[in-house]
Amino acid sequence: MSEPQDASGSRQDRPTQTTPAVEVHGVDKVFETRSGHVQALESIDLTVAAGEFVSLIGPSGCGKSTLMRLVADLDEPTAGDLAVFGKSARQARLDQEYGIAFQQAGLLPWRTVAGNVALPLELHGVASAARASRVAELLDMVGLADFADRHPDQLSGGMQQRVAIARALAEQPRLLLMDEPFGALDEMTREKMQTELVRISAETGAAVVFVTHSIPEAVFLSDRVVVMSPRPGRIREIVPMRLGAEAERAERTEELREERAFFDMVTAVREALHGGSPVGAGARGVETR
Amino acid sequence: MSAGAVTAATAAGRPKGMSPRTETTLRIVAPVAVGIIVLGIWQFLVSVVGVSDYLLPSPASIIEEFIASWDSIVQATLITGTNALIGLVLGSILGILLAALAARWRAVDRMSAPVVAMLAVVPIVALAPVLNSMFGADSQFGRQAIATLASFVPVFLNTLRGFRQTAPVHRDLMKAYAASSGQVLRTLTLPTARPFILTGIRIASSLAVISALVAEYFGGPRGGLGSLISTSAASSQYARAWAYVVASIALGLLFYLATLALERLLLRHAPQVRRRP
Numbered sequence: 304m305s306e307p308q309d310a311s312g313s314r315q316d317r318p319t320q321t322t323p324a325v326e327v328h329g330v331d332k333v334f335e336t337r338s339g340h341v342q343a344l345e346s347i348d349l350t351v352a353a354g355e356f357v358s359l360i361g362p363s364g365c366g367k368s369t370l371m372r373l374v375a376d377l378d379e380p381t382a383g384d385l386a387v388f389g390k391s392a393r394q395a396r397l398d399q400e401y402g403i404a405f406q407q408a409g410l411l412p413w414r415t416v417a418g419n420v421a422l423p424l425e426l427h428g429v430a431s432a433a434r435a436s437r438v439a440e441l442l443d444m445v446g447l448a449d450f451a452d453r454h455p456d457q458l459s460g461g462m463q464q465r466v467a468i469a470r471a472l473a474e475q476p477r478l479l480l481m482d483e484p485f486g487a488l489d490e491m492t493r494e495k496m497q498t499e500l501v502r503i504s505a506e507t508g509a510a511v512v513f514v515t516h517s518i519p520e521a522v523f524l525s526d527r528v529v530v531m532s533p534r535p536g537r538i539r540e541i542v543p544m545r546l547g548a549e550a551e552r553a554e555r556t557e558e559l560r561e562e563r564a565f566f567d568m569v570t571a572v573r574e575a576l577h578g579g580s581p582v583g584a585g586a587r588g589v590e591t592r
Numbered sequence: 593m594s595a596g597a598v599t600a601a602t603a604a605g606r607p608k609g610m611s612p613r614t615e616t617t618l619r620i621v622a623p624v625a626v627g628i629i630v631l632g633i634w635q636f637l638v639s640v641v642g643v644s645d646y647l648l649p650s651p652a653s654i655i656e657e658f659i660a661s662w663d664s665i666v667q668a669t670l671i672t673g674t675n676a677l678i679g680l681v682l683g684s685i686l687g688i689l690l691a692a693l694a695a696r697w698r699a700v701d702r703m704s705a706p707v708v709a710m711l712a713v714v715p716i717v718a719l720a721p722v723l724n725s726m727f728g729a730d731s732q733f734g735r736q737a738i739a740t741l742a743s744f745v746p747v748f749l750n751t752l753r754g755f756r757q758t759a760p761v762h763r764d765l766m767k768a769y770a771a772s773s774g775q776v777l778r779t780l781t782l783p784t785a786r787p788f789i790l791t792g793i794r795i796a797s798s799l800a801v802i803s804a805l806v807a808e809y810f811g812g813p814r815g816g817l818g819s820l821i822s823t824s825a826a827s828s829q830y831a832r833a834w835a836y837v838v839a840s841i842a843l844g845l846l847f848y849l850a851t852l853a854l855e856r857l858l859l860r861h862a863p864q865v866r867r868r869p
Contacts, residue, residue, distance in 0.1 A: 372764075375768055376767075377764050377767055377768065396767075396768065396770055397770045399769070399770065401768075403764075403765070403768045405761050405764065405765075407759075407761045409759070409761035409762055409764075409765055411762065411779070411780070411783065413783050413786075422769075422779065423769050425779075426769050426771050426775055426779065427769070
């Protein structure tokens, strides 16, 4: 697992660079509902290396969002261990080790675009001059510098989502958690956003845990795709992406979507999702590592 | 909110080919015209048809009386207005504070719900004589207390509802940021509740004026609009009583418009509230 993240230009100065971004061991999650127990996750084991891009994919109800919420310490596991950069999930949240983006952009409608991006910096006491320059830098990165003074309802869905991503990146987190952030976007915007995310994650060198239900999206973005199955939510297979091993993340461009290897990977993930994997495609998906 | 609904309705029902400017003019001119016509008919009934001026004073005599007793009207409006304002401010502060507690702790909510329901149905008529004798005949406190109670209920109910409007995604975000409860209140809960609080205050503003005024009918110091209306009516000075009624209407409108302006001003930076009715 060490190849892709070294190549992706992650920051080397951090002493904890070698500790994995996320370590999940034997995690179960049971929700108590009025109609009884719901086993959302069962014996999940997963390690996400620093700087690695991992997608969680599966049908609805497979617990992929729940798993991400556990990593974010928005929910707590019923059993098992979960570490984020070697700390407990709670400590990692308190230390602001991750940035997060949801399916809904979740912008505060009464704040301007700049005000929304500044929110985490403001909450964590960053001085106003440093805040302003960081916000300008981030808006530049997501291509919304001209919209700093607009309010969220004046932006399109794609632009709102870009603001949310800028906000997630505000404190230069080493880990980005994204829960179907492009789920509500049209296909065109979605592809554009994926390309931007690839560029941004290469620039920042952050590890990404990306929840999605789109196979091409997972394939295009990820170093590894974690395929999950529902009721109870389990990891069915982890499919390494040859694309990640061969190319630096920054080199993932629009052309990749048309390449043969891309379609092979899509097939591999689809077969993993549907359970039965014909010998040829399944083996090819694995042999690349 | 009703103003918004009216605007939407007129916009939807606008005949083709009418410019927005004409429409705005019409919206102002139409009610004024109706008012003038009604006053005209009223005046006509009294001075031409011959309805007794004693039964129904003519608009002209009311205006005459209004000008004649201008000083005492201003004085009375100030007294009643002050009582209503004190009541509105205190009631709003209490309402917001208690709603904050009820939103924070379920137990407070459970305890306060029946009390608030009771307060909501307390008739001013019943409470006014009791409070007046409790605090003495020369104290305005009873009236202010009644205005406070009347304002408290809508502010409390609306604020509590507003505090419960925070979106799950925003709450998750605040948790992810490890925001302290004070920070959550300041950056999320209060701004979310703001339109609800302001609506509550706007509703309370009219109630505060009405209850401060009605409370004056039941004893206590003289000099307010309510007591002057009852005194004038009791001594058969109907035109003067009507002049005080006109002043009461003006006072109520003033309160309503002031709170409406406050609402508009504070919600200026929340475009989503304005543009999506």
